[in-house]
Amino acid sequence: MLEQSQIRDILADILESPEFKESQRYRELLQYLVEESIAGRSPKETTIGIRLFGKDASFNSKEDATVRVYINNLRKKLDHYYLTSDKPHTQKLIIPVGHYKVEFISATEKVDRSSSRKRTITYTLIALGFIASFTLGYFTSKSPHADAHVGAPPNPLWNDFIKPNGRPTLIVVGDHYFLRERGRTGTYSRITSINSPEDYRQAIATDPEFAKRYEPSDFTYLRPGALYGLTQVLSIIRNSPNGYSIKLASQFTIGDFNSNNVIFLGPLKTLFSFQKFVHIFKIEYSVAPPSIRVRGEKDDSLHEFSIGDQRGGTYEKDIAVVAKAAGPEGSTILMLLGFAETGTIEASNAACNSQLFNAISLKYPLPPLNDPFYFTLIIATEGMTEAIFNTDIRYFVQIKPPLDISDASKKDSSKTK
Secondary structure, three states: OOOHHHHHHHHHHHHOOHHHHOOHHHHHHHHHHHHHHHOOOOOOHHHHHHHHOOOOOOOOOOOOOHHHHHHHHHHHHHHHHHHHOOOOOOEEEEOOOOOOOOEEEEOOHHHHHHHHHHHHHHHHHHHHHHHHOOOOOOOOOOOOOOOOOOOOOOOHHHHHHHOOOOOOEEEEEOOEEEEEEOOOOOOEEOOOOOOOHHHHHHHHHHOHHHHHHEEEEEEEEOOHHHHHHHHHHHHHHOOOOOOEEEEEHHHOOHHHHHOOEEEEEEEHHHOHHHHHHHHHHOEEEEOOOOEEEEEOOOOOOEEEEEOOOOEEOOEEEEEEEEEEEEOHHHOEEEEEEEOOHHHHHHHHHHHOOOOHHHHHHOOOOOOOOOOOOEEEEEEEEEEEOOEEEEEEEEEEEEEOOOOOOOOHHHOOOEEEO
């Protein structure tokens, strides 16, 4: 059993990490849970709500999920800390599901790193296995339902993807780019300014010393918002007579446009090579600080949307982007984007909503929805974890097919990483 001084040393290391250093609410929550556990008490949800979240005596945890949401996010932060930390760990702090009393499990430095990596890879494999369960024709060019009647899509956005005798659809899921620290087996780093191999090359061109510390890795990670969006999209695309397949963004190549229509879903920072095509949608964006700029229909105006403080209390503010345009080699591209979870989830929700264009028409005049119909839609969102509470259509612009997009691969619409 660990001494109190050892437990507090472990806590101090965690609180000094980038994951916790600037997150006062999560620092206070973790400190409270640790001190209660040292005292031999198992904190109750009601007590946590009253003492840390300002709830009064009428607080009902069955109706108010604030504490559960924060504890769930705290578990994720701890997972990320142990995944990316380069410090040796002989003991690991965890909050088991089912109660809020912290526990310590033995983990040598080697076991800790490899197990963290294996656990995250396992989560990804489980997710991909879950994806595969929807896709009987995963690697085929035709769906097994090719001869079946295709139901009407929820709205005209999907016509290009499910019309008979059309192209197969390639669904690209955004995954996060990790680097590996040289000389440290199993130690991975997620650097928010580096989101693709091209970003890495730019970093080492600017600072050659960077290449001495970090190198590209084959490790990847999927966020729940992208996987949620995938289930939404598959509910429509799985019935297409043209077939479909799925790839991670890190595996996507420009050659995939040659024979596919493409749907991308995920956070903006996971675009990888898709950065080169965002300008087709009249979009420019920056990840830090998160903001997006959209040109008017005649390119004579620029509309900017920013989030400000992306997280505040239990809420997460975000921007959802639903954008459809003509891509290279005669393809059609649909982008379902956000900066964080709520934006990514709302983008797929909106795209799959049968009332999408009715909602747009309440704020913007719509021309006849003749195929092909290309556009960019910006939606402000607010939510908590994966629950969307408020949405507001902020901008809509129709996009006319460009005469020539062969130079798309030469452009990059991300301005600030």
